[in-house]
Amino acid sequence: MITDNKSVVTLVEENMSQQRTQTIGGLAPSYGRESGTGFPARRLRRLRQNDRFRRLVREHSLSIDDLILPLFVVPGHGIKHEINAIPGNYHLSIDKLIEEAKEIRDVGIPGILLFGVPDPKEKDLLATGAYAPNGIVQQAVRALKRNVPELLVVTDVCLCEYTTHSHCGILQDGYLLNDASKDVLARTALSHVQAGSDMVAPAAMLDGQIRALRQTLDDDGFVNTPIMAYSAKYASKLYDPFFKEGTQSTLSHGDKKTHQMDFSNSNEAMREIAMDIEEGADIVMVKPALYYLDIVYRAKTEFQMPLATYNVSGEYAMIDAAARIGRLDKKLIMMEALISMKRAGADIIITYFAKEAAKELQ
């Protein structure tokens, strides 16, 4: 009968000592005692006993410097519509985008990742709106660089927002053409850079797209414009809030499994990253982040390249929704999620939490 704490401790110790004796055939374990490396000389809880100790020995931390915020620009004026599926994020017309960009700069976030949501009338089968000099992204970039030059403007380079079927390139008999599409992507990237984009981020997961972009930019004299490659981008359902409501470019048919990666694969991600580095990527990316931290870790360990990870809309929406019904604390889970990406090896985190996290870190 256990009647007080002392007897519990005594019972546990007796039990443990019996088990140990049985396990090692009657020999008392001596490891750790003479050397001083085991218990009781070693008590890992000593450095966890208060916040000052914990801060001193903390291995990884999140900085505002690590963050990039995705933003969605739409045609029109005076528009700031919350995106239901990604609460706290907005469709912004260029005037409102500038206001938002100033706020982002003021909280210290280094950069934004810009997505265009064009007028549906401007979509066609060849994605010509993607590289139009007066396209929504090109206009927005010019306005941003004019009004908020301190903020890094990274532009997402893909065609899915500009095709009528919302596939990431040119289709032939339902199949996404690789080489024809990559040339349109290169042309699109060039138009972004000509408008003033500081860095382009090709997202289509086509073979050879990094080489195509690099050559096109170099030929036009933009040898110093870096490329952040969506190198290991998985065919994930975690993008649904983004496509359904963020860019409003849900596929008319089919899926993206012929170009984005199978989520069962990990070695293949390393081959994708190696190819992008060889073709001239300056930063490589793993997308999504949370279910793919093993890939982030491997990518950092194997390549030691500047590494980004994209904490995608579905990851954001899950935490946000759980917080709304009182299941999780949004701020605490947000920090736990973001730190896990740093711990895995990410240098850069693209996240819809960026503003909220930056405010916590200030």
Ligand SMILES: [Zn+2]
């Ligand atoms: Zn796309």
